[in-house]
Amino acid sequence: MDLRLEVKHICKQTGARYGILHTPHGQVEVPMFMPVGTLATVKYISPEELEDINSGVILSNTYHLWLRPGEDVVENAGGLHKFMNYKGPILTDSGGFQVFSLSENRKIEEEGVTFKSHLDGSKLFLSPEKSIEIQNKLGADIIMSFDECPPYPVTHEYMKNSVERTLRWAARGKANHKNKNQALFGIVQGGEFQDLRKISAEETVKIGFDGYAIGGTSVGEDKETMYKMIDYCIDYLPKDKPRYLMGVGSYDSIIEGVVRGIDMFDCVLPTRIARHGALMTSEGRLNIRDKKNEYDLRPIDEGCDCYTCKNYSRSYLRHLYRCKEGLGQRLLSIHNLRFLIRLMEEIRIAIKEDRLGDFKEDFFERYGLNEKNPKGF
Amino acid sequence: MDLRLEVKHICKQTGARYGILHTPHGQVEVPMFMPVGTLATVKYISPEELEDINSGVILSNTYHLWLRPGEDVVENAGGLHKFMNYKGPILTDSGGFQVFSLSENRKIEEEGVTFKSHLDGSKLFLSPEKSIEIQNKLGADIIMSFDECPPYPVTHEYMKNSVERTLRWAARGKANHKNKNQALFGIVQGGEFQDLRKISAEETVKIGFDGYAIGGTSVGEDKETMYKMIDYCIDYLPKDKPRYLMGVGSYDSIIEGVVRGIDMFDCVLPTRIARHGALMTSEGRLNIRDKKNEYDLRPIDEGCDCYTCKNYSRSYLRHLYRCKEGLGQRLLSIHNLRFLIRLMEEIRIAIKEDRLGDFKEDFFERYGLNEKNPKGF
Numbered sequence: 001m002d003l004r005l006e007v008k009h010i011c012k013q014t015g016a017r018y019g020i021l022h023t024p025h026g027q028v029e030v031p032m033f034m035p036v037g038t039l040a041t042v043k044y045i046s047p048e049e050l051e052d053i054n055s056g057v058i059l060s061n062t063y064h065l066w067l068r069p070g071e072d073v074v075e076n077a078g079g080l081h082k083f084m085n086y087k088g089p090i091l092t093d094s095g096g097f098q099v100f101s102l103s104e105n106r107k108i109e110e111e112g113v114t115f116k117s118h119l120d121g122s123k124l125f126l127s128p129e130k131s132i133e134i135q136n137k138l139g140a141d142i143i144m145s146f147d148e149c150p151p152y153p154v155t156h157e158y159m160k161n162s163v164e165r166t167l168r169w170a171a172r173g174k175a176n177h178k179n180k181n182q183a184l185f186g187i188v189q190g191g192e193f194q195d196l197r198k199i200s201a202e203e204t205v206k207i208g209f210d211g212y213a214i215g216g217t218s219v220g221e222d223k224e225t226m227y228k229m230i231d232y233c234i235d236y237l238p239k240d241k242p243r244y245l246m247g248v249g250s251y252d253s254i255i256e257g258v259v260r261g262i263d264m265f266d267c268v269l270p271t272r273i274a275r276h277g278a279l280m281t282s283e284g285r286l287n288i289r290d291k292k293n294e295y296d297l298r299p300i301d302e303g304c305d306c307y308t309c310k311n312y313s314r315s316y317l318r319h320l321y322r323c324k325e326g327l328g329q330r331l332l333s334i335h336n337l338r339f340l341i342r343l344m345e346e347i348r349i350a351i352k353e354d355r356l357g358d359f360k361e362d363f364f365e366r367y368g369l370n371e372k373n374p375k376g377f
Numbered sequence: 378m379d380l381r382l383e384v385k386h387i388c389k390q391t392g393a394r395y396g397i398l399h400t401p402h403g404q405v406e407v408p409m410f411m412p413v414g415t416l417a418t419v420k421y422i423s424p425e426e427l428e429d430i431n432s433g434v435i436l437s438n439t440y441h442l443w444l445r446p447g448e449d450v451v452e453n454a455g456g457l458h459k460f461m462n463y464k465g466p467i468l469t470d471s472g473g474f475q476v477f478s479l480s481e482n483r484k485i486e487e488e489g490v491t492f493k494s495h496l497d498g499s500k501l502f503l504s505p506e507k508s509i510e511i512q513n514k515l516g517a518d519i520i521m522s523f524d525e526c527p528p529y530p531v532t533h534e535y536m537k538n539s540v541e542r543t544l545r546w547a548a549r550g551k552a553n554h555k556n557k558n559q560a561l562f563g564i565v566q567g568g569e570f571q572d573l574r575k576i577s578a579e580e581t582v583k584i585g586f587d588g589y590a591i592g593g594t595s596v597g598e599d600k601e602t603m604y605k606m607i608d609y610c611i612d613y614l615p616k617d618k619p620r621y622l623m624g625v626g627s628y629d630s631i632i633e634g635v636v637r638g639i640d641m642f643d644c645v646l647p648t649r650i651a652r653h654g655a656l657m658t659s660e661g662r663l664n665i666r667d668k669k670n671e672y673d674l675r676p677i678d679e680g681c682d683c684y685t686c687k688n689y690s691r692s693y694l695r696h697l698y699r700c701k702e703g704l705g706q707r708l709l710s711i712h713n714l715r716f717l718i719r720l721m722e723e724i725r726i727a728i729k730e731d732r733l734g735d736f737k738e739d740f741f742e743r744y745g746l747n748e749k750n751p752k753g754f
Contacts, residue, residue, distance in 0.1 A: 040696065044421075044703035047688075069671070069696040076672050077692055085688045294446070295453045311424075311462045315454055319417065319446040326421035326703045 003142065003183035003210050005030070005242045005263070011350070013357035014259045018348050021057075021242060021263070023089040023141045024181055025081065028056035029348055030242065030263035033254065033340045034091060036271065038064050040074070040084040043271055044330035045337075047086045053306060053338040054345070057089040057142070059266045062134050063098035063126075067119055071137040079139025091142040091266070094131045094173075096187070097247065100149040100219070108148060110165065128173035136179045143177075144213065145170045147187040152220040159191045163200045171207050183210035185244060188233050191216055192225050197232035211242040214262075218247035226253065230260045250377045251280070251343055252369045255360050258347055269377065270336035275329050277321050280339040284367060284375025286314075288332065293318040306338035307331075380519065380560035380587050382407070382619045382640070388727070390734035391636045395725050398434075398619060398640070400466040400518045401558055402458065405433035406725055407619065407640035410631065410717045411468060413648065415441050417451070417461040420648055421707035422714075424463045430683060430715040431722070434466045434519070436643045439511050440475035440503075444496055448514040456516025468519040468643070471508045471550075473564070474624065477526040477596070485525060487542065505550035513556045520554075521590065522547045524564040529597040536568045540577045548584050560587035562621060565610050568593055569602050574609035588619040591639075595624035603630065607637045627754045628657070628720055629746045632737050635724055646754065647713035652706050654698045657716040661744060661752025663691075665709065670695040683715035684708075 007019040019030050034057045035042050035050065042050060042058060050058060060080060065071060077083035080090050099106055103115035112127030131146035147166045150159060170186050177184050186209035190196030204212065214233060217226050230245065237243055242264055245257045249267020257265060270280065279286040281301040286293075288300070299309035300317065308317070308331040320328025350359035363369070367376040384396040398405050411434045412419050412427065419427060419435060427435060437457060442448060454460035457467050476483055480492035489504030508523035524543045527536060547563050554561050563586035567573030581589065591610060594603050607622065614620055619641055622634045626644020634642060647657065656663040658678040663670075665677070676686035677694065685694070685708040697705025727736035740746070744753040 039700045039702060040693070041702050041704045044707070046704065046707075068700055069692070073671060073692055073696065077674060077690060083690075083693050085693075294450060297454060313454060313460075315446070315450055316417070316460050316462075319450065323416045323445055325416060325418050326706055327418045327423065329703055330421070330423075330707075 002181055003242075005211075005240060007240065009352050011356045012354040014351075014360075015261060016258045016347075016351050016356050017261060017263060018351040019263065023057070023183075025087060025089040025141055028089060031258045031344055031347055031351075032056045032264055033249065033344050034059045034264060034266040035337050036061075036266055036268045037084070038268070039068065040065060040080060042333070042337075043275070044326060044333055047084070049307070049334060050086065051088065053334060054341050055088065055337065056341075057091055057264070058086060059091045059093065060138070060140065061095070061098060062092045062131060062138065063095035063102070065092075065138060066095065066134050067117060071134045075137040075139070081139065089142070090140040092135050092138050092140040092144065093246075094135070094144040094146040094187075095126050096131070096144075096147040096215070097149045099126060100151070108165075110168075113148075128169040129176040132173045132176045132184075136177070136182065139179070140182060142183045142185060142211065145173045145184065145186050145209070147189055147215055149216055149219065150189070150191065152191065152216070154191065156193055156196070159189075159193055159196055163190050163196050167200070167203045167207070170204060174207060174209070185209050185211040185213050187213045187215040187246070188237075189216045190229075190233070192221060192229060194232045197229060198236060201233035201236035205236060205238060209241070211244060212237045213244040213246050215246050217245060218267075223253060223256075227256050227260070230257060230262065234261050249340065251340065252364065252367070252374075252376065254340070254343065255347065255363060258351075259356065259360060270340050271333045273377070274332035274336040277332065279332060280336050280377065282366075285377065288314065288318050288321050290318075300335050301339070304335065304339065305342070306335050308335040379558055382588075382617060384617065386729050388733045389731040391728075391737075392638060393635045393728045393733050394638060394640060395728040396640065400434070400560075402464060402466040402518055405466060408635045408721055408724055408728075409433045409641055410626065410721050411436045411641060411643040412714050413438075413643055413645045414461070415645070416445065417442060417457060419710070419714075420652070421703060421710055424461070426684070426711060427463065428465065430711060431718050432465065432714065433718075434468055434641070435463060436468045436470065437515070437517065438472075438475060439469045439508060439515065440472035440479070442469075442515060443472065443511050444494060448511045452514040452516070458516065466519070467517040469512050469515050469517040469521065470623075471512070471521040471523040471564075472503050473508075473521075473524040473592075474526050476503060477528070485542075487545075490525075505546040506553040509550045509553045509561075513554070513559065516556070517559060519560045519562060519588065522550045522561065522563050522586070524566055524592055526593055526596065527566070527568065529568065529593070531568065533570055533573070536566075536570055536573050540567050540573050544577070544580045544584070547581055551584060551586070562586050562588040562590050564590045564592040564623070565614075566593045567606075567610065569598060569606060571605075571609045574606060575613060578610035578613035582613060582615060586618070588621060589614045590621040590623050592623050594622060595644075600630060600633075604633050604637070607634060607639065611638050626717065628717065629741065629744070629751075629753065631717070631720065632724065632740060635728075636733065636737060647717050648710045650754070651709040651713040654709065656709060657713050657754065659743075662754065665691065665695050665698050667695075677712050678716070681712065681716065682719070683712050685712040
């Protein structure tokens with residue numbers, strides 16, 4: 001296994017970690033945000049553009065690639081990197097979250113989950129072994145254990161059974177992991193229950209993985225509850241392995257996660273909201289469709305160094321957005337991704353300079369994140 | 378007026394012209410194909426990508442920009458070049474063709490045309506003066522006279538009246554042309570009637586324009602008829618001014634046009650068919666959606682030098698196309714545009730080497746263009 005986390009500095013103000021993650025496709029700095037390329041493409045954006053915004057690791061979805069084009073097609077191309085022409089590191093999720101979020105009629109059994117395709121309603125079955133088998137063929141640098149991602153809230157009893165099953169699934173997946181060049185991460189579940197988060201973390205670590213994710217976040221809980229979910233388990237995770245908070249991309253949650261010791265984040269948020277015309281800026285949220293942008297020749301964000309802000313006005317971007325032009329989707333997505341990735345760059349500097357606590361305070365004040373009507377996401 | 382055609386060579390085999398068109402935004406070689414950027418964007422493609430495929434002049438549509446975002450918004454940005462961040466030359470059409478093609482209920486009077494918006498059905502009025510006024514604000518390097526573009530076929534009597542009215546409109550538009558940095562082209566009409574094409578050409582030249590277009594093509598006539606439309610008028614056009622065949626983008630028609638002395642072409646064909654998965658290749662048409670491409674790791678066209686062919690397989694492109702991914706639309710459009718623009722590069726070399734006749738013969742044989750089932754478009 002070629003993945004290794006080199007922790008270079010611990011912020012004296014917060015305990016947040018700065019480090020280098022060594023992968024088979026190069027080194028990346030953590031903490032980092034990973035753009036999501038669901039179907040082996042970050043929507044509208046080329047690999048060169050991803051490189052240009054300093055994207056690091058990108059994430060692709062096993063469930064979606066399993067359905068289209070099928071893992072054999074990707075394997076035939078020599079794996080995801082060659083298939084989609086991305087030279088940096090790639091992570092694939094396990095399908096566990098999609099089974100939860102896309103399928104209304106799912107039947108969870110010890111062997112695996114039976115559910116319906118979101119494309120044509122056909123019957124599908126995913127198991128820990130099958131998920132790893134698919135991910136082995138996809139060939140990402142980092143792959144994920146197949147877990148149950150329960151809704152929020154469920155009873156303690158339901159969650160206890162679920163956590164125990166997910167542990168058995170984690171062991172089965174690990175046993176079936178054939179390509180040792182790929183790092184395999186375990187996933188800690190347990191909802192908002194402190195005892196179950198502890199058990200899940202300790203037992204997952206006992207099985208032994210190359211990194212650990214905190215799952216069951218962003219499934220409907222409020223942010224304070226999510227922060228507790230991190231607090232309840234992070235101390236049980238080994239300090240020399242990467243820690244990944246799944247599905248989190250709002251900037252306040254990213255900062256709260258880093259302060260708590262998280263190294264990796266992913267979310268569709270920046271690209272999805274961009275496609276709906278909502279932009280992250282240093283002055284808060286900007287809705288590009290607003291009439292006030294019609295004659296506005298300023299970039300989205302004066303201080304932004306992205307391709308979009310260097311070359312296009314709000315006036316033009318509003319026009320493209322209103323006309324549903326693909327170039328608009330592309331330019332808006334580039335901006336939001338770069339905004340979040342630049343935030344990560346600033347966070348890393350703040351960690352190295354032992355001032356992430358001050359950074360957080362300034363940031364939250366600037367965006368009104370302690371107030372009732374914050375200017376952000 | 379800063380537009381000047383420098384004819385550098387006449388092909389001894391065919392009489393086709395090679396030259397340099399000097400514009401306020403740089404020099405471009407002719408004969409050339411102009412990609413269409415209807416709404417101030419060549420769909421999905423950035424200005425840098427257009428430059429990379431050696432696009433030269435691009436065309437944008439007055440009618441569409443008049444409706445969205447409105448010519449005042451473009452003027453406020455400093456004109457189309459700054460608005461859309463395109464550094465090369467731009468041509469805007471007059472709206473005459475869109476009035477014909479998009480609107481079923483149009484009422485043509487001496488003053489202008491009343492018709493309905495394709496967006497919301499609201500009543501619109503375009504006149505020669507209004508079209509030029511809009512185009513002055515848009516600020517393209519080359520602008521077009523407002524003409525009537527009659528359907529095919531109409532009676533000789535209808536066409537005669539139409540040609541005469543278009544001549545009066547051309548004079549009115551020229552009189553209203555305020556920005557002398559923009560070249561103004563006249564448009565020759567007359568349908569398939571030899572006498573009317575001659576009259577239209579001679580009288581348009583008498584009014585005096587910076588270049589001349591042949592209009593009323595690609596409105597339903599067969600290709601032989603279109604070639605006659607060129608033959609009937611081209612000898613009456615001045616040799617030192619650019620000649621533009623409007624709306625033509627199939628490769629056989631481009632070659633036939635060049636052989637007859639045409640310098641400029643435009644068409645939505647390469648980008649529109651690309652968005653429907655139809656690709657131009659040296660082996661004829663390729664439908665990317667076909668099952669046979671599922672595991673095919675070859676590029677679209679082995680001999681192609683475009684970004685898409687250098688980096689992506691048919692297998693990946695088919696996947697993107699099936700999933701309706703914007704990156705697919707983008708990559709397929711880049712290929713088709715580069716295919717046509719590379720064809721123009723080859724045509725220009727053949728002219729300079731006095732062998733365009735041989736080139737045409739080889740090309741038509743390769744694509745089966747003299748046969749019943751040609752492999753092309």
